[in-house]
Amino acid sequence: MRPLTEDETKALFEKLSKYIGENIKCLLDRPDGLYCFRLQKDRVFYVQEKIMKMAATFPRDALMSLGTCFGKFTKSGKFRLHITALDFLAPYAKHKVWLKASAEQQFLYGRNAMKSGLGRITENTDKYQGVVVYSMSDLPLGFGVAAKATAECRHAEPMSVVCFHQADVGEYIRNEAMLI
Amino acid sequence: MPVDVSGVLAQAQGRASSLPTCQVESGPLEWVLDPGHLLISDPNALGDTHSVEQGNQLDDRARKNAQVLMNRVFSLPIVRVEEVTCVALPAPVTPLPREKPIPKPKPLTKWEKFAQEKGIVQKKKTPMVWDDVVKDWIPRFGYKKAVAEQTKNWMMPYKGNAPDDEDPFEKAIESKRERVAKNELQRLRNVARNKKVKIPKVGVTPMVEKQTGKNPNDLKKAAELAKKSTASLGKFQPNLPGSLEKNIKPSQGKKRKFDPLVSATEKDKNMKILQQITSKAPKLDLKKAVGREMFHQDQERETSKRQTAGKKGKGRFNKKSGERAKKGKASGRGGKRR
Numbered sequence: 001m002r003p004l005t006e007d008e009t010k011a012l013f014e015k016l017s018k019y020i021g022e023n024i025k026c027l028l029d030r031p032d033g034l035y036c037f038r039l040q041k042d043r044v045f046y047v048q049e050k051i052m053k054m055a056a057t058f059p060r061d062a063l064m065s066l067g068t069c070f071g072k073f074t075k076s077g078k079f080r081l082h083i084t085a086l087d088f089l090a091p092y093a094k095h096k097v098w099l100k101a102s103a104e105q106q107f108l109y110g111r112n113a114m115k116s117g118l119g120r121i122t123e124n125t126d127k128y129q130g131v132v133v134y135s136m137s138d139l140p141l142g143f144g145v146a147a148k149a150t151a152e153c154r155h156a157e158p159m160s161v162v163c164f165h166q167a168d169v170g171e172y173i174r175n176e177a178m179l180i
Numbered sequence: 181m182p183v184d185v186s187g188v189l190a191q192a193q194g195r196a197s198s199l200p201t202c203q204v205e206s207g208p209l210e211w212v213l214d215p216g217h218l219l220i221s222d223p224n225a226l227g228d229t230h231s232v233e234q235g236n237q238l239d240d241r242a243r244k245n246a247q248v249l250m251n252r253v254f255s256l257p258i259v260r261v262e263e264v265t266c267v268a269l270p271a272p273v274t275p276l277p278r279e280k281p282i283p284k285p286k287p288l289t290k291w292e293k294f295a296q297e298k299g300i301v302q303k304k305k306t307p308m309v310w311d312d313v314v315k316d317w318i319p320r321f322g323y324k325k326a327v328a329e330q331t332k333n334w335m336m337p338y339k340g341n342a343p344d345d346e347d348p349f350e351k352a353i354e355s356k357r358e359r360v361a362k363n364e365l366q367r368l369r370n371v372a373r374n375k376k377v378k379i380p381k382v383g384v385t386p387m388v389e390k391q392t393g394k395n396p397n398d399l400k401k402a403a404e405l406a407k408k409s410t411a412s413l414g415k416f417q418p419n420l421p422g423s424l425e426k427n428i429k430p431s432q433g434k435k436r437k438f439d440p441l442v443s444a445t446e447k448d449k450n451m452k453i454l455q456q457i458t459s460k461a462p463k464l465d466l467k468k469a470v471g472r473e474m475f476h477q478d479q480e481r482e483t484s485k486r487q488t489a490g491k492k493g494k495g496r497f498n499k500k501s502g503e504r505a506k507k508g509k510a511s512g513r514g515g516k517r518r
Contacts, residue, residue: 003439003446009453022458028450036446049442056441124475126468149471151478 001040018130023092083167090140093132108170113163142168216272220249287374
């Protein structure tokens with residue numbers, strides 16, 4: 001376990017800022033205690049400092065997880081967001097997409113969201129903007145990337161892709177081993 | 181048992197006729213034969229179909245051509261070489277390309293160039309020279325000349341006012357050695373000139389110093405390099421002898437260093453990085469701008485529609501019928517389109 005280097009921090013923040021913009025500040029500066037990002041076996045964990053200090057007593061090989069896994073660094077140094085980060089990112093999300101009940105299941109199986117399944121979308125969402133996907137009952141379902149800007153969505157065909165799938169809560173069942 | 185001769189003959193004939201003949205007729209164009217190379221070329225055109233038939237045709241053509249070549253070879257004069265029957269092939273006719281490229285002309289040496297410019301032509305020297313002392317023909321060069329020289333020069337006179345301790349024999353050997361060395365130097369100079377290598381004109385070169393290892397700095401550098409030149413970059417190498425080891429600088433390589441696990445400055449550091457990321461100068465994103473514009477136009481259209489609908493809509497709640505209000509709405513829309 002170690003703190004992130006500057007490059008790693010940059011990569012992480014750049015990815016997070018796609019979803020929550022400058023709200024990353026809210027993650028770093030919390031009233032309920034010190035929180036930090038730590039790297040363990042290529043995975044980035046968001047953890048309270050108190051817990052991190054306790055975890056530091058374990059040898060590296062024995063430590064499986066601590067705090068919340070936000071994602072992992074690929075071998076080429078890119079950061080990949082995991083669905084486990086959803087609980088922390090959803091409240092700060094800048095751009096959201098709501099899916100109709102009929103399209104929910106498709107998304108939870110790892111499919112891209114179609115225009116036909118699009119319930120609502122935040123205004124002023126740009127193309128390729130990171131979005132948090134919600135169900136119509138405001139339950140966060142996962143992450144995505146807007147395939148079309150809001151204005152384009154209105155004129156899009158019903159079967160055209162509106163939101164690319166990035167991660168969804170279905171992964172808790174599908175990819176249990178990968179998520180730790 | 182009686183044998184039907186005619187039947188057997190007929191059978192043999194039938195078998196023979198089913199086999200391919202060795203008498204082959206040529207196509208419209210004659211073959212070009214070069215038995216010297218055992219080469220035959222068939223200038224007749226092939227059919228232009230790509231099919232199984234074509235393949236069979238090619239097989240047939242190849243067989244026929246080989247047959248023609250064989251016919252020619254067997255018509256050549258036969259020679260017996262150590263109980264083996266051979267054929268005397270004529271001289272080949274077809275010119276073949278050279279195996280290797282034509283050698284480049286040798287670059288001229290300095291003397292050759294000079295001679296060419298001045299028009300000096302070397303005279304052909306006879307290989308043997310008459311020697312009056314030995315009374316014999318002696319070769320101009322070579323070991324026999326050296327032998328003759330030894331017998332001739334069994335005694336050498338002191339020259340002029342040479343010092344007493346000088347040995348003329350040794351002096352002769354020395355001068356010969358020097359001439360050889362000079363020639364070698366000139367040869368190397370010629371090579372260097374032709375290869376366009378820069379060489380100092382005169383004097384002792386620093387190269388010599390390096391080669392002998394006399395420069396103490398060079399030696400130090402070499403020792404340092406040699407120590408580091410292992411698979412583990414000299415980590416497990418024993419120390420060099422005292423003074424050398426002392427002078428070796430610590431390795432210049434950058435070591436990976438991570439921040440301590442717990443530090444008070446971490447939060448500030450992260451905030452700084454965040455500041456850097458969020459305060460990037462805004463770029464003009466054309467797609468984004470177009471998207472925004474489309475969005476605004478949509479909004480405006482919608483609000484204006486709502487306003488007009490609201491104005492006309494008042495009529496709906498008036499005493500007048502709803503039908504008229506609807507008409508008005510429609511006309512309003514049409515008006516906007518115009």
